[in-house]
Amino acid sequence: MLDGSGVRTEIILERFQARDLDDQIAADFHIDPVDIQRALQYELQRAA
Numbered sequence: 001m002l003d004g005s006g007v008r009t010e011i012i013l014e015r016f017q018a019r020d021l022d023d024q025i026a027a028d029f030h031i032d033p034v035d036i037q038r039a040l041q042y043e044l045q046r047a048a
Contacts, residue, residue, distance in 0.1 A: 003041055005031050009039040016040055 001008050007029045015025045016036075026033040 002031060002035050005029060005035070007031060007039075012036055012039040013043040036042050 001014075012025060012029075014024075015028075021038045022033050026036050
């Protein structure tokens with residue numbers, strides 16, 4: 001989960017895999033696009 005946002009990183013990964021743009025995901029959840037990238041990096045490392 002992203003600190004302070006309540007958004008699960010798994011949800012961000014699902015949206016990314018559905019081909020949603022980082023900026024759109026960030027806008028939908030009212031979080032910084034940089035946090036989107038961090039969440040994706042975390043999820044990809046976790047899956048490795």
